[in-house]
Amino acid sequence: MTAVTCELCPRGCVIPEGAAGDCRIRVNLGGRLRATTYGRPSAVHIDPMEKKPLYHFLPGAPVFSIATAGCNLHCLNCQNWQLSQRGGEEMEEIYRLDPPELVRAAREEGCRSIAYTYSDPIVFYEYVYDTAELAHAQRLANCFITAAYINREPLRKLCGVIDAVNADLKAFDDGFYRRVNGATLKPVLDALVTMREEGVWLEVTNLLIPTLNDDPAMIRRLARWVHDELGPGTPLHFSRFQPLYRMRNLPPTPVETLDLARREAKDVGMEHVYVGNVLGHEGNSTYCPRDGTLLIGRVGFMITHYALTPDGRCPSCNERIPGVWRSAELFGEQP
Amino acid sequence: MTREPDRSSRQPERRRVLALLGGLGTLGLLLPWLRTSAPARPVQREISLHEADFYRPHDLAG
Structure with a gap:
């Protein structure tokens, strides 16, 4: 044995x-x-990039999004628990989609990028890696939506084929990670720094849960860490909690809490702070950090206004807005 | 007095058609049953499972 x-x-x-x-x-x-679950996704959808959420990466692009069963975290508030907290044998649907078929399907559906998402794609690492490598060869971008609970060596290898990451930073408190997610904080912070070092486009999401991680002092510490370690231009998304799975006893996050978090983060110098899961909130949109010009207006996942120049600058003051705005920035101009 | 027309020459042909229809009908009724009552066979080809990266034999002594 x-x-x-x-x-x-x-x-x-x-x-x-x-x-x-x-x-x-x-x-x-x-x-x-x-x-x-290699080659056996149980969720296959086409989503807008804004749903990931990735706000500074190919805005408005449709993303071929997949997930398999399983997860290495066990969040009490998981919104995809039917997928993440069950094994492959428990899935209602299992598709047979090997990496070449997956890349072909994405192209046929008119998607120029693939997202590994919904559950945590770390657990189907080999499937992600092989698909992402093939996707790159065909000029498709790869997006990795994760809680970043991964060891350094596999992460460094993965960063070679991943173009954008939205990483959940669930709280700036190890006790929260242990109680709510069944994980620990330090490896997540290390992974975010590694992603930054490896040059992957990185956005960070913090879901605010009433009474558990909405203390303004904790939010401020989190924002300051992102500012100091990842840079002030890193988009930071504060997302609204909805009562789900094993955490139905708490109410949705009040909008005032999200507003307060946004102010705290801006106060420590973060330049692009967003509010998620609140339809029509001004924090859905992108503004120039220098002169306040509305650059990308959003209502939910829909883009209603787009004023960035083709090279990603504010049209009023020429400030360069960090992000990947065109796929040519990843792959060069189409031959 | 009228006489019935002699149809005897066509009787064998009708019998064959009726037999064929009857046979097809019986087959249609039996096929689903035959299919479900077929003995279960073992899976002929095992679907291979991809080997994972980043693991090592566990050193129980260590």
Whole structure:
């Protein structure tokens, strides 16, 4: 009987033969670890880029979005728990979509990018990597939507094929991570710094849950850390909580709390601070940090106004807005 | 007195058509049953599972 140690994420699961890791989908069969959902997504959709949310990366582009079962976190408020908190054998739908078929399907649907999303794509790492490599060869961008609970070595390798990340920073408190997510804070912070070092486009989302992580002092510490370690131009999204899964006892986040978080983050110098899950809020839109010009107006996931210059500058003051605004910035001009 | 027309020469042809129709009907009724009552067969080809990256044998002594 050969047990194996999975070194993908900080859990470091020791998996006896015939058993699965904490994520439910990485299984030890005969002393070899198998990624059981490779090529077998259970969610396949076309979403707008704004839904990820990625606000400074190819705005308005449709993204071919996939996920398989399983997750290495166990958030009490998970909004995709039917997918993330179950194993592959429990899925109502399993598609057979190997990397070449997936890339072909994305192209046929007119998508110039693929998002690995919904559950945490860390757990279907090999499927992401192989698909992303093929996608790049065909000038498709790769977006990775994650809670960033991953070890450094696999992350560095992955960054070579990933173009944009939206990472959840769930709270600036290790106790919160342990109680609510079944994880720890430090590896997440390390992963965000690694992503920045590797030059991947990075946006950060913080879901504010009433009474659990909405303390203004904690929000300020979080924003200051993002400012100092990732840079003031990093888009920071404060997202509204909705009562879901095992956390139905708390109300949705009051809009005033989101406004307050936005002010705190701007106060420490963050330049692009957004409010998510509140339709029509002014914090859905992008403004020039220098002169306040409305650059990209959004209502929900819809773009209602676009004033950036083709090279991503404010049309009034010529301030360069950080982001990836055209796919030519990733792949060069189309030959 | 009228006489029935002699149709005896056409009787064998009709019998064949009726037999064919009857046979097809029986087959149509039996096919679904035959299909469901077929003995279960083992899966002929195992679908391979992709080997994961980033793992090592666990050192129980360590």
